[in-house]
Amino acid sequence: MSEAIKAGVWRDMGLTxxxxxxxxxxxxxxxxxLEIGLFAVMWSEHCGYKNSxxxxxLFPTSGPRVLQGPGENAGVVDIGDGLALVFKIExxxxxxxxxxxxxxxxxxxxxxxxxxxxxxxxIALLDSLRFGLDDERARYLFGGVVSGIGFYGxxxxxxxxxxxxxxxxxxxxxPLVNAMCVGLIEQEKLALGAASGVGNPVMVVGARTGxxxxxxxxxxxxxxxxxxxxxxxxxxxxxxxxxxxxxxxxLEIIDKxxxxxxxxxxxxxxxxSTSEMASRAGTGIEIDVTKVPLRETAMTPYEIMLSESQxxxxxxxxxxxxxxxxxxxxxxxxxxxxxxxxxxxxxYRIKEGDRVVAELPARLLTDECPVYYRDEKEPDYYQExxxxxxxxxxxxxxxxxxxxxxxxxxxxxxxxxxxxxxxxQVGINxxxxxxxxxxxxxxxxxxxxxxxxxxxxxxxxYVYLDPYRGGALAVxxxxxxxxxxxxxxxxxxxxxxxxxxxxxxxFWQFKQAVLGMSEACRALGAPVVSxxxxxxxxxxxxAVYPTPTVGAVGLLEDVGRRCSQGFKQxxxxxxxxxxxAHHVGASEYLSLIHGRDAGPVPExxxxxxKQIQETCRALIREGLLQSAHDLSEGGMAAALAESCxxxxxxxxxxxxxxxxxxxxxxxxxxxxxPSRIIISSRPAxxxxxxxxxxxxxxxxxxxxxxxxxxxxxxxxxxxxxELGVESIEQAWRGGIDSWLSRS
Amino acid sequence: xxxxxxxxxxxxxxxxxxxxIDKVLGENVExxxxxxxxxxxxxxxxxxxxxxxxxYLRTGAIARFSPVMNAxxxxxxxxxxxxxxxxxxxxxxxxGLLPGAMQRNKVLQFRCQPTQLRVERSDTPFxxxxxxxxxxxxxxxxxxxxxxxxxxxxxxxxANRQVVFRYCTPGGEAAAEANPNGAVNNIAGIVNREGNxxxxxxxxxxxxxxxxxxxxxxxxxxSLVEWWKGGGAVVGSN
Numbered sequence: 001m002s003e004a005i006k007a008g009v010w011r012d013m014g015l016t017x018x019x020x021x022x023x024x025x026x027x028x029x030x031x032x033x034l035e036i037g038l039f040a041v042m043w044s045e046h047c048g049y050k051n052s053x054x055x056x057x058l059f060p061t062s063g064p065r066v067l068q069g070p071g072e073n074a075g076v077v078d079i080g081d082g083l084a085l086v087f088k089i090e091x092x093x094x095x096x097x098x099x100x101x102x103x104x105x106x107x108x109x110x111x112x113x114x115x116x117x118x119x120x121x122x123i124a125l126l127d128s129l130r131f132g133l134d135d136e137r138a139r140y141l142f143g144g145v146v147s148g149i150g151f152y153g154x155x156x157x158x159x160x161x162x163x164x165x166x167x168x169x170x171x172x173x174x175p176l177v178n179a180m181c182v183g184l185i186e187q188e189k190l191a192l193g194a195a196s197g198v199g200n201p202v203m204v205v206g207a208r209t210g211x212x213x214x215x216x217x218x219x220x221x222x223x224x225x226x227x228x229x230x231x232x233x234x235x236x237x238x239x240x241x242x243x244x245x246x247x248x249x250x251l252e253i254i255d256k257x258x259x260x261x262x263x264x265x266x267x268x269x270x271x272x273s274t275s276e277m278a279s280r281a282g283t284g285i286e287i288d289v290t291k292v293p294l295r296e297t298a299m300t301p302y303e304i305m306l307s308e309s310q311x312x313x314x315x316x317x318x319x320x321x322x323x324x325x326x327x328x329x330x331x332x333x334x335x336x337x338x339x340x341x342x343x344x345x346x347x348y349r350i351k352e353g354d355r356v357v358a359e360l361p362a363r364l365l366t367d368e369c370p371v372y373y374r375d376e377k378e379p380d381y382y383q384e385x386x387x388x389x390x391x392x393x394x395x396x397x398x399x400x401x402x403x404x405x406x407x408x409x410x411x412x413x414x415x416x417x418x419x420x421x422x423x424x425q426v427g428i429n430x431x432x433x434x435x436x437x438x439x440x441x442x443x444x445x446x447x448x449x450x451x452x453x454x455x456x457x458x459x460x461x462y463v464y465l466d467p468y469r470g471g472a473l474a475v476x477x478x479x480x481x482x483x484x485x486x487x488x489x490x491x492x493x494x495x496x497x498x499x500x501x502x503x504x505x506x507f508w509q510f511k512q513a514v515l516g517m518s519e520a521c522r523a524l525g526a527p528v529v530s531x532x533x534x535x536x537x538x539x540x541x542x543a544v545y546p547t548p549t550v551g552a553v554g555l556l557e558d559v560g561r562r563c564s565q566g567f568k569q570x571x572x573x574x575x576x577x578x579x580x581a582h583h584v585g586a587s588e589y590l591s592l593i594h595g596r597d598a599g600p601v602p603e604x605x606x607x608x609x610k611q612i613q614e615t616c617r618a619l620i621r622e623g624l625l626q627s628a629h630d631l632s633e634g635g636m637a638a639a640l641a642e643s644c645x646x647x648x649x650x651x652x653x654x655x656x657x658x659x660x661x662x663x664x665x666x667x668x669x670x671x672x673x674p675s676r677i678i679i680s681s682r683p684a685x686x687x688x689x690x691x692x693x694x695x696x697x698x699x700x701x702x703x704x705x706x707x708x709x710x711x712x713x714x715x716x717x718x719x720x721x722e723l724g725v726e727s728i729e730q731a732w733r734g735g736i737d738s739w740l741s742r743s
Numbered sequence: 744x745x746x747x748x749x750x751x752x753x754x755x756x757x758x759x760x761x762x763x764i765d766k767v768l769g770e771n772v773e774x775x776x777x778x779x780x781x782x783x784x785x786x787x788x789x790x791x792x793x794x795x796x797x798x799y800l801r802t803g804a805i806a807r808f809s810p811v812m813n814a815x816x817x818x819x820x821x822x823x824x825x826x827x828x829x830x831x832x833x834x835x836x837x838x839g840l841l842p843g844a845m846q847r848n849k850v851l852q853f854r855c856q857p858t859q860l861r862v863e864r865s866d867t868p869f870x871x872x873x874x875x876x877x878x879x880x881x882x883x884x885x886x887x888x889x890x891x892x893x894x895x896x897x898x899x900x901x902a903n904r905q906v907v908f909r910y911c912t913p914g915g916e917a918a919a920e921a922n923p924n925g926a927v928n929n930i931a932g933i934v935n936r937e938g939n940x941x942x943x944x945x946x947x948x949x950x951x952x953x954x955x956x957x958x959x960x961x962x963x964x965x966s967l968v969e970w971w972k973g974g975g976a977v978v979g980s981n
Contacts, residue, residue, distance in 0.1 A: 150853050154884075155794040157755025241753050241797025333752060421853045423884050425949050428759045433956075443954065445762065559954075 005033060013040035014222065019370060026364050034302045034350070034358045038365060041268035041306060042275060045535050048369035051501040052533040055511050058518050059528040065490050066529055073114045073193050073263065074183075075529025077491045079555050081448045084187045086120035089128070089180035089456070089495040089551040091534035095235040096177040097224055100144025104177050105152040105238040109310050111181040112158060113264035116247050117313065119191035119254040120183025123427055124442060125153050127163040127179050128456040128495070128549040132172030133410070139740055141175050148238075149179070150421040155240035156247065160422035161430055161440035162455050167410045167739070170464075173539035174224055178495040178532075180456055180551040184444065191254050193263040195277035195285055195316045195342045200260055202274070202287060202340040203322070205329055206246045206312040208295035212236045213269070213308025223500055223538040242311040242334075249332040250313060256328070258321040265312040271305045271365075273314040274340075275348055279366035286349040287340030289357070301350060301357045316342060376511055377504035385465055388598035390585045395664055399637075399720040402593055404731045406634050406670070407641055409592050413735020436646065437564040438484035438630050441556065451559025453487030455552050459633070460545035465586050466601035467509045471516030471548055473602070476609050476674045477632060478552035479524050483613035484628040484677060486562045486620035487554030489524060494531040494550055499543025501535045509546045510535075517548060523606035524613070526552065563620045565629035566646030572626050572680045572706040574640075574651055575689065578612050579699055580660060581635055581671025588633040589670035602673035608698070609675045615696040616677050622692070624685045631676040637669040637713060637721060639678045644711050644725045645732060653704035655715040668715050680706060744971045745771040747785035749815065749831075751806045752777065756792035756828065759948045764789075767951050768964055777809040786971050787824040788815060790831025792884065792946060802845055802887045803833035812838055824868050824967055825940045829885055832932075832942030841935055841942045842900060843892035849925025853886040857957070858923050858945055860931050861911040863904070867934055868970035869941045870907055872962045878915045879908075879959035881945035883923055883931075888944040890926035890933075897927060908932035908943055 010020040013036060023031055023039050031039065045051055061069035067084055068076035074088035092107025108125060115122045127149055132138035142165075153160045158181070195202065213236035253259050261281070263273040270292070278285040289304045299307075315336070317325045322338055329336035343349070348362035396402045406412055419434040431451065432441035439455035457478035463470030479489035494517065499506040521527055537544040556562055567574070584590045585599025619625050627647065631639045644651055660668055681689050686702075693700035711728060713721035746764050750757045757774060764772040775782060782788060795806035806812070812834075819825050819840055827835040835841045848854055860881050862873040873879065892900055900906060908931040912921045917929040924944070932943030947960030 147852070154853060154855075154886075155753070155755075155797060157793060239797070241794060241799065244753055244755065244794070244797075420856050423853075423855050425855065425882060425884065425946075425955075426755055426759065428762065428949055428952075428955060431954055446766070 005030065009033065010036050010040065013037060014044055015040050019043060022370060026368055027360060032358065034305065035360060037302050037306055038271050038358060041271055042365040043369045047268050047272050049533055050370050051372050051374055051535060053371050054373055055514050058514050060518060060522050061527050061529065063491065063525065063527045066527055067187065069529050070531060073117045075491065075493055076190065077529060077553065079450060082187050083447060084185050085452060085553055086115050086118050086183040086185055087181065087493055087551065087553055088114050088530040089178055089493045089549060090532040091495050091497060092177045092179065093174065093497065093534055093537055094224060096145055097174055099235040100141045101148035102235055102237050104145040104148035106236045106310055107177055107179045108149055108152040109238045109240065109243050110266045111179045112156065112243065113266065113313065115181045115183035116250055117193060117262050117264045118185065119189045119251065120185035121251060122158045122181050122183045122247065123429065124182040124440065124454055125158050125160040125179065126454055126456045126551060127160065128458065129163065129165045130171040130176035130460065130544065130547060131167050133167040133169050135172050138172060145175065145177055146418050146421055152238055152240045154423040156244045157426050159424045159426045159430055161424050161442065162434060164456055165415055165418060166460055168460060168545055170545040174537045174544050176497050176537065176544065176547055178549045180493060182454060182553065189254060191259055191262055193277055194261045194281035195283055196281040197260050198283060198342055198344040200316050200319050200342045201322050201338045202285060202342060203315045203317060203325065203336055204292055204312060204339050205315055205336040206334055207239065207242050207309055208293045208335065209304055209307050209312065210295040210309045211299065211303055211307060214303060214306045223536045225540065236308050236310050238310050245332040245334055246311055246313060249329050249334055252328050253325050258317050258325050259315060260318055261316040263314045265314060267308065269306060269308045275362050275365040277314065277316065278348060278362040284343035284345045284347040284362055285340060286343050286351065288351045288353065290353050291337055291339040293335045293337055301352050305350065374501050374507040375504040376508035378508055379505035385598040386600055388596065390583045390590060390599040391664065393590065393594040393596065395666055396593065399665060399669065400723050403637050403641065403721055403723065404728065406589060406592060406638055407728055408731040408735040408738065410735055410739040411588060412634050412638055414733045416733065417736040431559060432485060432562060432564055436566065438481035439487065441485050441559065441562050443559045449558055451556035451562060453482040453485045453554040453556060455481040456549055457481060458547050458549045460547040461591065461597055462586055462601045463513055463547060464545040465597065467512035467546060468516035469601045469604060471513035472520035472604050473674055474548055474550045475517050475520035475524060475526065476604055477630065478550040479526055480613055480630050482552055482554030483616045484563065484630050486617055487556045488617060489526045489552055489554045491529045492521065492526050492550050492552045494528055494548055495534065496531065497534045497537050497544065497547040497549065499538045506543055513546055513548045520606060524610055561621055561623060563625050563628045565627055565643055567643045567649050567651060567680055567706040568626040568647055570649065570707055571683060573683055573686055574653065574678065574680045574703045574705060576676065576701045576703050577616060577679050577693065577698065578676035581667055581673045583667050584671045587635065587670060587672045589635065589666060604674045611696055611698050612675045612677060615693055615698050616679065619679065619689060619692055624681050624689050626680045626682060629678045631678060633672065635670040635672050640713065641711055641728050643678060645729045648725065649706055650708040650710040650725050651704060652707045653713040655703060657701065660716055665715060665718065665720050669713065669720060744786045744968050745784065746787050746789055747773055747775045747782055748789045748791055749775045749811055750777060751795035751809060753795045753797055754791050754793035756946065756948060760789050760791045763948045763951045763964060767961060768968060770968055775811060777811045780810050780814055782814040782818050787967050788818060790827040790834055792829030792831060795830055795834065803830060803837040806834045807837040816840065819940050822937065822939050824971065826869060826967065827942040828946055828948065829944055832944055833887065835940065835942045840940050841933060842896050843890055845887045846889040846891050847887050848889050854923050855884045856923065857882045859911050859913055859921060860908040860945060861915050861917060863906050863909055867907055867938050869963055869966050871969055872966045876915055878911060878913065879962065880950065880957040881947055881960055882949050883945045885944055888924040888926065890930045892927060900933060903936055905933045905936065906930055907934055907941060
């Protein structure tokens with residue numbers, strides 16, 4: 001096993017001198033080239049979470065419904081009737097920055113494998129995307145990412161049901177591409193990623209191994225710069241057809257009871273899957289790289305172990321089941337080859353034929369990954385921007401013009417351009433489709449009268465201006481969106497996208513955001529069951545706006561009692577459930593119209609948030625509501641406009657509360673804040689709606705009624721908005737197209 | 744009535760069709776694996792949507808060589824009822840069981856959206872429960888649904904009244920703005936000359952229950968059953 005190691009070779013692979021020293025110490029000898037490669041990928045931030053682990057411990061991760069928290073391939077929650085949901089969100093930011101189509105496509109492929117690895121059938125995909133705003137490349141990346149997601153998801157027959165897109169200059173050069181997958185499983189069929197049972201065979205199934213994606217995990221753990229383009233070979237190419245065959249064959253072998261453990265080959269390929277499976281089971285593992293089916297010739301053990309070729313899985317079947325497993329895969333036209341076995345010596349041993357080319361205790365790769373407690377420092381901008389007085393900007397003269405501009409801005413505009421490229425219906429479960437509600441709602445036909453609601457959310461601007469509050473607001477908004485459909489939030493998964501954690505200001509953002517999220521998760525009863533950290537989202541030293549994306553999952557006891565966002569019928573009464581907004585700090589309005597990302601981020605009272613969500617769900621359960629729509633970017637005016645567009649009907653709104661007398665029109669109309677929902681009900685239900693809100697002790701104001709073809713908003717006796725719904729709709733529908741054709 | 748749903752590697756709407764036939768219509772249904780060489784015992788065949796063989800070469804181009812397709816062809820030639828939906832339509836075109844070809848959508852993007860279809864004929868096995876000129880709401884979901892036939896074939900197709908469904912406005916006008924993919928003459932679905940093989944790009948199985956926003960698709964499946972119960976005699980297009 002001796003060979004000459006060039007001094008410093010570990011640095012090219014992403015290890016520091018200290019880490020290399022630690023490896024020597026742990027091994028009691030010099031590692032060989034292959035072993036250094038194994039440590040480099042497994043000790044990368046992407047695989048080892050060495051910078052984030054101590055902070056991630058702050059999340060609440062348990063609850064009565066949690067069957068599996070973080071640590072497995074995905075989180076699992078109990079939805080009753082013997083069923084469970086398996087879900088996780090993951091980033092594919094850096095590959096997408098270089099090669100948007102394949103980067104995004106393989107991001108989808110990876111997260112889908114995490115779900116069916118556990119034995120669950122993937123039933124829904126979501127995404128959360130961030131792009132630059134003014135640069136030409138942002139348009140190219142946007143188009144490529146959207147078509148890549150569609151290409152993969154559409155082909156494998158998993159509907160892409162919800163998501164979000166946000167544009168801001170801070171994402172120039174470093175877009176964020178987060179993909180979430182949700183699977184459904186009968187609890188008793190749950191499979192885990194552990195290589196247990198000494199003597200059991202270890203099989204690699206699916207695609208052949210090539211040279212693509214070598215050191216992808218390391219690439220994901222560094223900043224982007226001018227030479228990143230040279231990393232194009234570290235981006236893998238996706239084959240969704242192969243994935244579809246893998247889904248069917250893997251679910252079949254689990255269903256037939258052949259499997260002990262299964263793990264997908266994602267970041268760090270064979271290296272991570274074999275070592276993680278051994279480590280989870282506390283066993284050893286031995287594999288022979290000459291047995292691995294290859295698609296290229298003359299691949300070295302190093303290349304085989306570090307390849308990130310897509311659509312491969314590691315399967316540990318019960319001993320004696322090799323042949324029947326092979327039969328299933330053959331029927332689907334796939335490889336299934338025994339490459340090694342589970343051992344009892346705790347060693348991670350790689351052989352090339354008879355020759356041992358690497359041998360070390362398996363736990364060194366997973367459990368001994370160093371943990372860094374990074375310095376944190378409040379960034380200079382924080383106090384400065386917080387002090388900004390939002391009333392210092394001039395009040396608009398023409399509010400109609402401002403509303404049209406906000407509705408047409410890419411952040412608020414219809415995302416039809418995106419979701420029309422996604423199959424959002426396959427599976428015939430999607431009963432609230434994109435654009436119709438605050439979250440997607442799926443029925444569980446054949447299984448249960450229940451339904452599930454899904455949504456991803458995060459306001460990156462809030463998190464930048466106030467990471468603690470922004471983190472809490474992200475959890476609040478995602479869960480509120482579920483509640484607006486009538487679903488009770490069960491748990492969340494998160495994708496924490498930040499800059500370089502070695503910079504104290506970035507680490508401060510990260511920790512504050514996690515603290516804020518944790519508080520909200522606790523208050524709202526939605527623990528974190530899975531997630532992913534993506535650091536080093538920087539270009540030319542500039543970090544992206546911190547974006548801890550929240551993927552929330554909720555349950556409707558009766559999918560027949562669900563609610564969508566559009567106004568339904570003339571004469572229905574419109575209410576604001578929750579408080580008025582106080583100011584326009586940190587708002588989309590302030591950013592878009594006045595060019596300022598500044599001011600105080602809206603405060604959140606988590607007790608009120610919980611009550612508002614509960615009240616909304618109770619109203620929907622009682623069948624009292626015609627519509628419910630959360631107030632987010634663009635404030636009250638944008639939410640009302642959206643409910644009008646969605647229902648193709650107008651509304652007349654009067655706001656004359658004493659509380660508003662000294663408040664500016666822009667604060668009332670465009671100010672943002674949590675714990676606010678626009679609801680509508682039939683006049684006959686009005687007294688009961690008020691009664692329920694009184695019982696729950698939450699604020700409720702009647703704002704007006706559904707009427708005509710125009711949106712008219714009057715406040716403090718001043719007529720602010722008078723616009724045809726059709727003209728608002730036109731601006732809103734054309735927003736993305738006009739952004740794309742802007743030059 | 745006993746339906747068979749042909750499953751190719753990469754099909755992904757087979758379970759949805761199965762559900763509608765089994766649970767919504769209450770008829771018998773079984774899957775037929777693409778390597779099967781016989782379709783004996785079935786009263787009607789469904790070629791479902793999806794991405795057979797990944798559609799990497801050309802949609803439907805590889806699936807048409809699956810062993811099962813010889814049996815499908817024999818079944819169709821002997822007057823058996825065959826419905827190809829989306830990828831199934833593309834496969835029927837490649838197999839020569841229906842005339843014409845598919846091009847990429849005119850917008851060069853995938854499209855998943857509701858469309859309105861005008862029923863051009865109510866005397867086929869697939870539309871006998873519809874009224875002529877009835878407007879159905881049925882979603883599409885494809886990247887290559889831009890139907891094309893050369894001018895002579897198109898003239899023949901129209902003269903033989905082989906067009907069963909045309910994209911239209913909610914008012915029933917086959918206008919350009921109602922055409923989601925650029926298909927010639929707004930064609931969404933056609934039958935063969937004998938009238939027993941239908942290919943359509945929109946997905947009736949996605950709108951066969953009101954909970955999904957429209958139950959118009961049910962009319963199409965139910966028409967097959969109605970036809971079969973009435974004796975199953977296929978009426979030619981002339």
